[in-house]
Amino acid sequence: MNTGPPAADQTANSLRVLIIDDSADDAELVLRELRRGGYAPDFRRVDTAEALASAFDGETWQVILCDFTMPKFGGIEAHSTVRRLGVDVPFIFVSETMGEDIAVAAMRAGAHD
Numbered sequence: 001m002n003t004g005p006p007a008a009d010q011t012a013n014s015l016r017v018l019i020i021d022d023s024a025d026d027a028e029l030v031l032r033e034l035r036r037g038g039y040a041p042d043f044r045r046v047d048t049a050e051a052l053a054s055a056f057d058g059e060t061w062q063v064i065l066c067d068f069t070m071p072k073f074g075g076i077e078a079h080s081t082v083r084r085l086g087v088d089v090p091f092i093f094v095s096e097t098m099g100e101d102i103a104v105a106a107m108r109a110g111a112h113d
Helices: 024-036 049-054 075-084 100-108
Strands: 014-020 040-046 063-066 091-093
Touching (some): 014 024, 024 040, 063 075
Parallel strands (some): 014 040, 014 063, 063 091
């Protein structure tokens, strides 16, 4: 007879994450933090407008994590692309270089955090 706690549901903390970032290393840092937080991320990383648009072809995401500053494809452009596609998914900027004034403007434009 098993008297310990019930086995954890392995899918309870699964998380479908779309990462918009030009750096695989930075994306891995974000994934590591998600794992440390108890999530099992199923992810895709994109870094162009075309790749972002195609990421929604037959795919469903629970959250979008986006670097704000990328040399070829910026965070505001990425956010605009997602809104134009009509996707209703939490959109969160992850960046060291984003000032408070820009963060407020991004949230007014519809970013979740």
